[in-house]
Amino acid sequence: MIASSSWLAAALLLSSGPPLAAAGLPQKGEPPLTAQTQVSGGPRPAEQTALIFDHADLSIEVRPKQHRIEGSALLSFTARSPLTRLIIDLDRNLPVSAIAIDGEALPRRAWSNPEGQLVITLPRPLAAGEKVSARINYGGTPHVALNAPWDDGMVWSTTPDGRPWIASTTEGYGCDLLWPCLDFPTGEPASVDLHITVPPRLKAPSNGRLINVETFPDGRTRWNWQARQPNTYAISLAVGPFEEITGSYTSRYGNTIPLHYWHLPGKAAEARALFAEFAPTLDFFEQVIGPYPFADEKLGVVETPHMGMEHQTINAYGNNYAKAPEGFDWLFQHEFAHEWFANQMTAANWDDYWLHEGFAQYMQPLYGRWREGEARYLIMLEPQRNRITNAAPVVRDKLLTEEEVYEPSKGGAGTDIYFKGAWTLHTLRWLIGDRAFFAATRRLVYGRPDPKPGNFSPRYASTREFEALVREESGRDLGWLFNAYLRRAALPELVQTREGNQLTFEWRAGGPFPMPIDVQIGDRIEHVAMEDGRAVVTIPAGAHVVIDPMARVLRRSEAVERFQAWQARPTAAARQ
Structure with a gap:
């Protein structure tokens, strides 16, 4: 995800086309969400943590005129312990019409979903080690985002010539805004088949590998994708009259990686300039971190009517092809970093969210250094330092929801997970040296020191694990550094x-x-x-x-504090 700020919000407005307008359609923030649906992560019911999520087969039809989706989800699980019921997260704005367990239709009384957790009574008890499948048919009007991607939901927009242009984001409130899921970080399905049906002349790029595109007699198309172990919030909808740029890249590891960019019509020149950044950015990450984790699927990007999001192998891009003095598109680079830091390596608890955002934020000045040297690196770090607020600890060593980490109003560190996280890594790298720093980072991402295409898979990680890896690679116990920067709010x-x-x-x-x-x-x-x-x-x-x-x-600076206070002062116009 990207850090919130007023200038990013302004850029978001510029990137969005005019909204689809029709009487009776939901407006931004509608239909309302329950408190339960807004929770992603945190403590979970025992019935959820007792499930191994083996596979999800998702069929979703997008209906732009009605602002509706119709879905059918076939979910396969293995029980870790005995179960008499399934608890699946699903926004109640997407009511369920039918459920079958292992092919057996359930009576309506066998399930309920008053607040956004679908409780299904199993027709027979499930023993530990047994498998079960649940087919859930659902549909309705999904929540419309107030300000995507920082507020989640659907974005129903149109292209400049009036055609539907649609996208979803679900990181904060969770996957249950779109499909029946386990809405916590370790609830990733091992694999997903995704079938997205869209109106004529629209395309639906999505996660993983494209298997085929089916065309129905009325012109609708169904886009069939397969993805392995996607991050729960990475499954997304992106629909529009896209044009596509394709290519391939032979990596320094010898494998060939498909490259795809879906962009709006009329943006060919800008799109090709962005596409030209794919290969060098990929080479940077492969040299500095390790192999691209999803080379057997694709490097995919789609232009969206919101700023951006790290949707696995189909990153959302909405930066309006902005130019920057460092010579590369920071938004593309940031979201692409998440393929390593969020999608390959996922924080097992939202309390460790900084492992996603701090690393992704730090990759930008590192890329500047890789391209141009130390001066560019320091220039790019400086504005990040000036945005560190130190209002709350970055890590609290307890099970948290996404909002409890991301939202200052809920006690979270907010954008410090980006900027303080990045500066923690900057200081750490200087202290222990490049060899130890990148060796620990590589093991954090891949779970092994020698990653090569095909010898690793997506994994979960934590701050404590990273500390242990740093200790092993550097030969030094640096718990004091992590405590000072991450577990205490004030800077040394x-x-x-x-x-x-x-x-x-x-x-x-x-x-x-x-x-x-x-x-x-x-x-x-x-x-x-x-x-x-x-x-x-x-x-x-x-x-x-x-x-x-x-x-x-990284240390306290009274000059930075005075600068931040000066920035926050009311303007003359506001005081009048």
Whole structure:
């Protein structure tokens, strides 16, 4: 996902076409959602955690004129423990019309869904190790997003010439906005068959590999896709009169990766310029992190009427082909980073959400460095530093919902999971060096040090695991660093006092913080070890002193705090 800000919201408005308008159609924010549907992750019913999600076969017909979807989901599970009922997440705005268990139709009294969790009484008890399938027919008017992608739901829009242009986002509120699912991070199905039916002359690019496209006598088409272990919120709808650019890329690992970009008509020149970024960006990630995780499926992007989202192998792009001084499209690069940091490596608990967003955010200055060197890297890091708020801890070491992490109003760290996460990685990389940093990152992403195409699969990870990997690769216990930056809200402060030619440094961090610091004294740079959080440096008379001249260490800055307060002040117009 992308970080929220006013300028991103403005860009979102620019990227959207005029809304589809018709009497009686739901407006933004309609139909309303229950509190249950708005919860993604967090503590779950025992009946859900007792399920292994083997397969989902999803059929969804999109009806733009009515702003409706009609669906049928065949879900296959294996029980970890005995069960007498299934609990499946599904927004009650998509009412169920029929359910069959292992092919046996259930009477209407066998299920209920008052608040957004569909409870199905099984016709017979299920023993541990047994398999069960549930076919759920449903349909209705899905929730319309207020401000996608930061507020989830459907975006019913039109192209400049009036044709339907539709997209969905479900990261915050969860997959249950579209299909019956297990709405928590480890609820990923092992595989998905996805069948999307759309009106004539529209296309439906989606997750995974395209198996075929069927055409019905009335001109409707059904797009049949297969995907392996997609992130729960990665399954998405993208419908429009797209044109397609295709190509292939032979990677540094020797395999060939299909490249696809679906864009709006009339955008061919801009689309080809963006498509030209696919291969070099892919090469960067493969060199620095490791093999593209879904090379057997595709690298896919689709133009959407919202800003963007990391939908596995079909990333949403809505940046209006904006140009930037670093010479690449930050939004494409950010969402593509999530193929490694969110889709291949998924945080098992939303409390570790920064592993998605902090890494994805850090990949942009790293890519700038890969392309142009250290100056570009530092230039790109600086505005991220200025957006760190330190209002709440990034990690709280408990089971959380997505909104409890992403929304400051619910106690979450908000955009600090992006910017503070990225700067934590920046400081960590400097402290332990590139070899240890990238070795730990590679193992976090792939679960092994030697990833090659075909020898890994999507996995779950946590902050604690990353800490352990850093300890193994660096040979140093850096729990104090993770505690200071992630588990405490306030940044460490470096306090300086001077007596004569003696300059004393002392960290105030709310706990142990033996972070070394570089000090420029005149023309030389001294690396000051602070093993007990304190050090004394002798300064020659008249020497000029600069602390941390290359901005390696994340620490409190009163200048940044004053800048943020100045930015937040009411404007003259607002005060009138």
